[in-house]
Amino acid sequence: MYFYGTTGVNKDGHLEIGGVDAVELAKNFGTPLYVYDVALIRERARGFKQTFEQQNVRAQVAYASKAFSTVAMVQLAEEEGLSLDVVSGGELYTAITAGFPPEKIHFHGNNKSREELEMAVDQKIGCIVVDNFYEMELLKAICLEKQVKTNILLRVTPGIEAHTHDYILTGQEDSKFGFDLQNGQAENALTAAIPFDHFNVLGIHCHIGSQIFETTGFILAAQKIVEKLAEWKERIGFESEVLNLGGGFGIRYTKEDEPIQPSQYVSEIIKEVKKLAGEYSLKMPEIWIEPGRSLVGDAGITLYQVGASKDVPGVRKYLAVDGGMSDNIRPALYQAKYEAVFANRPLAQASETVSIAGKCCESGDMLIWDLPLPEQKDEDILAVFCTGAYGYSMANNYNRIPRPAVVFVEDGKATLVVKRETYEDLVRYDLPLK
Ligand SMILES: Cc1ncc(COP(=O)(O)O)c(C=O)c1O
Numbered sequence: 221m222y223f224y225g226t227t228g229v230n231k232d233g234h235l236e237i238g239g240v241d242a243v244e245l246a247k248n249f250g251t252p253l254y255v256y257d258v259a260l261i262r263e264r265a266r267g268f269k270q271t272f273e274q275q276n277v278r279a280q281v282a283y284a285s286k287a288f289s290t291v292a293m294v295q296l297a298e299e300e301g302l303s304l305d306v307v308s309g310g311e312l313y314t315a316i317t318a319g320f321p322p323e324k325i326h327f328h329g330n331n332k333s334r335e336e337l338e339m340a341v342d343q344k345i346g347c348i349v350v351d352n353f354y355e356m357e358l359l360k361a362i363c364l365e366k367q368v369k370t371n372i373l374l375r376v377t378p379g380i381e382a383h384t385h386d387y388i389l390t391g392q393e394d395s396k397f398g399f400d401l402q403n404g405q406a407e408n409a410l411t412a413a414i415p416f417d418h419f420n421v422l423g424i425h426c427h428i429g430s431q432i433f434e435t436t437g438f439i440l441a442a443q444k445i446v447e448k449l450a451e452w453k454e455r456i457g458f459e460s461e462v463l464n465l466g467g468g469f470g471i472r473y474t475k476e477d478e479p480i481q482p483s484q485y486v487s488e489i490i491k492e493v494k495k496l497a498g499e500y501s502l503k504m505p506e507i508w509i510e511p512g513r514s515l516v517g518d519a520g521i522t523l524y525q526v527g528a529s530k531d532v533p534g535v536r537k538y539l540a541v542d543g544g545m546s547d548n549i550r551p552a553l554y555q556a557k558y559e560a561v562f563a564n565r566p567l568a569q570a571s572e573t574v575s576i577a578g579k580c581c582e583s584g585d586m587l588i589w590d591l592p593l594p595e596q597k598d599e600d601i602l603a604v605f606c607t608g609a610y611g612y613s614m615a616n617n618y619n620r621i622p623r624p625a626v627v628f629v630e631d632g633k634a635t636l637v638v639k640r641e642t643y644e645d646l647v648r649y650d651l652p653l654k
Pocket residue numbers: 284287305328390427429430431466467468469510511512513514609
């Protein structure tokens with residue numbers, strides 16, 4: 221059995237996370253329940269930061285809060301000295317509510333509204349990552365009206381096909397994100413941005429995709445961008461202070477996944493950018509990264525109460541839990557795979573293979589196919605590993621199921637950081653017919 225971070229088995233033979241008994245957590249906070257191992261998030265954050273520090277490279281590690289955005293999580297990111305990447309007015313509002321320093325916030329998105337851009341400008345956030353010409357004109361108008369100067373990065377698509385699921389690819393030419401690097405669009409954007417007095421063009425951003433296991437894509441992207449930077453220095457006199465290579469570092473969900481260490485992605489990126497800067501006689505840019513999944517993914521575990529089971533003789537046995545695609549849509553959306561154990565007896569010998577069904581009225585609401593487990597008992601609590609990224613943040617109210625609670629555990633202490641939704645919450649914004 222593979223355990224992540226502080227997860228292990230305690231003297232009662234129960235799963236323990238952050239020094240807290242998972243069965244007690246389910247009892248005290250209910251199920252489904254998202255549990256986060258805070259020490260593991262801290263370890264991951266420090267790992268990224270230390271790699272840059274050890275190599276003496278100016279850098280920002282921005283937590284991509286789309287992976288899991290709540291007030292407590294943003295505060296944890298701040299405690300660990302991270303910057304923050306937000307992609308909507310809602311994520312920005314969460315960050316501001318959490319007291320996150322605005323100057324360390326970066327704002328992403330391919331269709332930011334006027335209202336969202338105004339909010340970002342009014343909050344004097346660290347930088348806006350301009351994605352397209354429409355947004356550039358909108359932002360220019362806002363900066364002129366408000367007579368303020370804003371830091372910007374330009375998001376480019378370098379034409380890289382990273383090896384991951386099609387829906388989470390973002391760096392290829394045929395993408396809704398960013399200015400195309402190869403066909404002159406990025407250069408046109410740059411020449412439109414540089415002369416505008418109310419912009420300070422800090423540099424270039426790209427993000428090639430998510431759950432990537434190799435460094436090749438990052439290296440290729442860096443090469444393509446730095447080549448262009450050298451051309452632009454020559455032709456336009458533009459020198460990039462920042463090179464933001466986005467997030468996308470892959471993690472281990474199941475034994476089939478073999479990611480490299482997060483620090484290794486960073487070390488190889490640094491080595492390449494240093495080499496390229498030397499080759500093209502460019503000033504070494506500050507390197508920014510935006511990890512989401514690799515900061516919080518394996519720190520999250522979801523606990524479910526098991527319920528109904530159904531045997532289709534000779535075909536399959538279904539075991540249903542009290543959540544599903546409403547709290548974790550990733551299996552339905554990306555065929556994502558997870559591992560799981562019974563939290564009340566994680567080391568019990570598996571005696572059958574079952575498929576874990578969610579409770580939504582959808583045949584596609586299956587959390588795990590063909591999972592080896594001991595024969596089920598009524599009191600069993602299923603613990604699904606590695607659900608920390610894009611789990612709670614993509615949770616929804618399909619079938620009017622309230623979204624789960626979230627608990628942080630650290631040093632033997634459990635802290636509720638998001639309350640469980642109630643039925644009253646579900647009808648809060650509904651209005652009667654008459
Ligand atoms: C621009 C940008 N930065 C960062 C991330 C975070 O990616 P990941 O969670 O894979 O690290 C994403 C999501 O893929 C993204 O679109």
